[in-house]
Amino acid sequence: xxxxxxxxxxxxxxxxxxxxxxxxxxxxxxxxxxxxxxxxxxxxxxxxxxxxxxxxxxxxxxxxxxxxxxxxxxxxxxxxxxxxxxxxxxxxxxxxxxxxxxxxxxxxxxxxxxxxxxxxxxxxxxxxxxxxxxxxxxxxxxxxxxxxxxxxxxxxxxxxxxxxxxxxxxxxxxxxxxxxxxxxxxxxxxxxxxxxxxxxxxxxxxxxxxxxxxxxxxxxxxxxxxxxxxxxxxxxxxxxxxxxxxxxxxxxxxxxxxxxxxxxxxxxxxxxxxxxxxx
Ligand SMILES: Cc1cc2nc3c(=O)[nH]c(=O)nc-3n(C[C@H](O)[C@H](O)[C@H](O)COP(=O)(O)O)c2cc1C
Ligand code: SF4
Ligand code: SF4
Numbered sequence: 001x002x003x004x005x006x007x008x009x010x011x012x013x014x015x016x017x018x019x020x021x022x023x024x025x026x027x028x029x030x031x032x033x034x035x036x037x038x039x040x041x042x043x044x045x046x047x048x049x050x051x052x053x054x055x056x057x058x059x060x061x062x063x064x065x066x067x068x069x070x071x072x073x074x075x076x077x078x079x080x081x082x083x084x085x086x087x088x089x090x091x092x093x094x095x096x097x098x099x100x101x102x103x104x105x106x107x108x109x110x111x112x113x114x115x116x117x118x119x120x121x122x123x124x125x126x127x128x129x130x131x132x133x134x135x136x137x138x139x140x141x142x143x144x145x146x147x148x149x150x151x152x153x154x155x156x157x158x159x160x161x162x163x164x165x166x167x168x169x170x171x172x173x174x175x176x177x178x179x180x181x182x183x184x185x186x187x188x189x190x191x192x193x194x195x196x197x198x199x200x201x202x203x204x205x206x207x208x209x210x211x212x213x214x215x216x217x218x219x220x221x222x223x224x225x226x227x228x229x230x231x232x233x234x235x236x237x238x239x240x241x242x243x244x245x246x247x248x249x250x251x252x253x254x255x256x257x258x259x260x261x262x263x264x265x266x267x268x269x270x271x272x273x274x275x276x277x278x279x
Contacts, residue, residue, distance in 0.1 A: 125257060
């Protein structure tokens with residue numbers, strides 16, 4: 001069985017989980033391809049038997065730009081999809097709503113998992129010596145029993161499907177958590193206001209060395225470097241990649257991020273500039 005693991009990862013958490021799933025499956029003799037949606041052509045899905053799809057939760061939801069990408073993954077629709085999310089603190093009903101989007105697009109959801117990881121939103125306003133940052137830096141995410149168990153659950157589910165031990169037509173939608181049915185609209189409103197307020201507040205300060213990295217790695221093509229000056233547009237995904245990756249920490253959102261921590265992924269080595277170009 002050949003498994004395609006597609007993910008979007010602003011700051012490295014979701015990619016880290018994709019790679020763990022890939023390694024686990026390859027131990028079990030599966031062939032896998034783990035690829036960012038930024039570099040994988042959605043038309044190029046021949047030869048894959050199952051899709052694993054991962055995303056970071058933004059305001060209790062999947063980032064909205066991923067919806068149109070899913071619409072383009074047409075050839076995989078008749079096959080199963082296992083969906084996973086990464087969260088910082090609470091994902092609300094995001095897995096459930098993503099499963100509903102996938103179903104509307106014609107996919108069959110056959111499993112799901114939610115992974116708690118460092119919250120990239122809180123980290124960019126946390127002091128470099130704060131307890132929050134210390135805890136993230138001191139945690140070995142690779143050996144986390146909770147993360148490893150969830151990765152194993154995904155591998156086990158794929159094993160059951162591959163071995164025809166379960167009905168492949170059985171849809172396993174994530175459960176709806178009723179506590180969040182009321183909270184979700186409030187969270188959506190808060191996130192909408194957050195986006196409106198902060199979309200115009202990104203700036204590169206005087207320490208910018210015009211290296212061009214932010215322009216190169218922005219997944220939304222929302223950054224332009226002209227005559228040594230960095231300009232941000234209004235089409236931001238709020239993935240926080242640019243602010244965390246700038247080599248001289250020049251990118252700020254308002255004043256809140258000045259002198260604060262920059263997150264380079266759970267292992268401290270996330271390099272979105274090295275995401276493999278597949279086509
Ligand atoms: C704009 C924004 C909104 C977020 N909203 C939530 C949220 O509603 N719940 C949550 O638990 N984490 C939230 N987070 C934290 C991310 O989901 C979490 O850190 C995720 O693992 C990041 O994955 P990535 O490193 O692959 O981008 C948010 C992060 C951002 C940037
Ligand atoms: S990554 Fe940082 S230093 Fe490089 S151009 Fe962007 S803001 Fe300037
Ligand atoms: S400008 Fe927005 S979309 Fe682009 S890298 Fe920065 S946060 Fe992400």
